Amino acid sequence: ERTLLITGIGELVTNDATLDATVPIGRSDAGGAVGVLWNAAVLIEGERIAWVGSVQRAPDGADAVVDAGGAAVIPGFVDSHTHLVFGGDRSAEFTARMSGHRYEAGGIRSTVAATRAAGEEVLRTRLHRLVDELRDQGTTTFEVKSGYGLDAATEAISVRLAREVTPEVTFLGAHVVPPEFEGRADEYVDLVCGEMLDACAPHARWIDAFCETGAFTVEQSRRVLEAGSMRGLMPRVHGNQLGAGGGVALAVELSAASVDHCTFLSDADVAALAGSETVATLLPGVEFSTKQPYPDARRLLDAGVTVALASDCNPGSSFTSSMPLMVALAVREMGMTTGEAVWAATAGGARALRRDDIGVIAPGRRADLVVLRGPSHAYLAYRPGVPLIERMWMGGVEHC
Numbered sequence: 001e002r003t004l005l006i007t008g009i010g011e012l013v014t015n016d017a018t019l020d021a022t023v024p025i026g027r028s029d030a031g032g033a034v035g036v037l038w039n040a041a042v043l044i045e046g047e048r049i050a051w052v053g054s055v056q057r058a059p060d061g062a063d064a065v066v067d068a069g070g071a072a073v074i075p076g077f078v079d080s081h082t083h084l085v086f087g088g089d090r091s092a093e094f095t096a097r098m099s100g101h102r103y104e105a106g107g108i109r110s111t112v113a114a115t116r117a118a119g120e121e122v123l124r125t126r127l128h129r130l131v132d133e134l135r136d137q138g139t140t141t142f143e144v145k146s147g148y149g150l151d152a153a154t155e156a157i158s159v160r161l162a163r164e165v166t167p168e169v170t171f172l173g174a175h176v177v178p179p180e181f182e183g184r185a186d187e188y189v190d191l192v193c194g195e196m197l198d199a200c201a202p203h204a205r206w207i208d209a210f211c212e213t214g215a216f217t218v219e220q221s222r223r224v225l226e227a228g229s230m231r232g233l234m235p236r237v238h239g240n241q242l243g244a245g246g247g248v249a250l251a252v253e254l255s256a257a258s259v260d261h262c263t264f265l266s267d268a269d270v271a272a273l274a275g276s277e278t279v280a281t282l283l284p285g286v287e288f289s290t291k292q293p294y295p296d297a298r299r300l301l302d303a304g305v306t307v308a309l310a311s312d313c314n315p316g317s318s319f320t321s322s323m324p325l326m327v328a329l330a331v332r333e334m335g336m337t338t339g340e341a342v343w344a345a346t347a348g349g350a351r352a353l354r355r356d357d358i359g360v361i362a363p364g365r366r367a368d369l370v371v372l373r374g375p376s377h378a379y380l381a382y383r384p385g386v387p388l389i390e391r392m393w394m395g396g397v398e399h400c
């Protein structure tokens with residue numbers, strides 16, 4: 001297989017914790033980043049990483065050599081939470097919110113109407129445009145949810161389109177109760193667990209439910225997640241976004257891979273997460289766009305909870321696809337160090353998707369990596385709003 005040596009890496013953030021034991025300069029110099037090497041090189045063979053080490057020991061004879069010129073290199077971002085299949089526009093809702101209107105989950109319904117009306121080709125074109133946008137900002141793996149169709153036909157189209165762009169597809173029929181089921185939420189849940197799940201399960205890997213006042217109760221969410229599990233889908237949960245509810249407890253009870261939002265948490269929620277395999281995925285684009293208080297990442301990290309960062313890219317609560325922005329917000333607003341934020345946006349996302357082939361730069365892992373336009377991972381927070389992706393490889397193939 002063809003080999004490529006990337007040399008001249010000023011700061012290599014590997015997320016490989018085993019390196020911290022062997023590298024003499026510890027974490028304090030690295031802003032809390034994990035497994036940092038300075039003056040490093042990486043050898044890629046085919047779609048995998050073959051070797052990682054210092055420039056002086058780099059193997060000779062690679063088919064191609066790229067000099068990073070002293071730049072920082074990090075694993076590609078893993079965006080474990082997006083809603084990229086939708087029609088319509090909600091900029092007016094955003095504008096109203098910025099002048100004082102509250103965010104309500106009900107806004108989702110306007111996107112549902114637009115998505116049903118859009119037609120498959122329009123949805124596909126818009127989806128692909130958003131995927132390009134994500135990639136241009138350094139995202140090498142991303143999850144996509146359905147949830148703006150909310151009838152069997154449109155949900156099936158949504159998961160099929162999502163499957164064209166990623167293996168990480170989530171069926172979110174339980175996003176909100178659509179208008180035609182107003183006042184009949186339990187009947188809608190029957191549809192989600194029956195005909196809709198039949199149509200969507202073959203294209204999905206995950207099942208999700210929005211467990212929140214104004215969306216679905218704990219009991220309804222549990223029914224949906226268990227029905228999905230019976231069909232081989234693994235659970236993840238939207239919870240504790242708008243208030244302290246039972247979403248986190250349900251996610252832990254079901255050993256969900258992740259519970260996402262986690263903005264309002266009780267001490268019991270934090271303790272439950274700390275004692276579980278469930279990742280807390282924080283979505284600070286939502287707090288930015290809804291003017292809610294940011295989640296307290298420090299509290300979760302200090303309790304020993306595994307934290308991921310994701311964009312939640314969607315037309316209502318967070319219409320950004322920028323993982324660098326998530327890192328910047330996490331550092332500025334949520335008490336994370338630069339290194340913790342980069343870990344959460346890469347290795348943390350991989351954990352939230354139960355993937356052990358990505359999120360870490362180490363031999364045997366997928367060659368998904370990003371050369372930053374700057375000498376340190378800290379630039380992601382230090383230079384907010386600036387394009388910082390110099391070059392990127394996905395599975396050993398350069399993205400141009």
Ligand code: NIG
Nearest residue numbers: 108210238312314315316317
């Ligand atoms: O993750 N929380 C529920 N769903 C989306 C919001 C969707 C919308 O407002 O359209 C979210 O924030």
Ligand code: FE
Nearest residue numbers: 081083238312
């Ligand atoms: Fe979401």
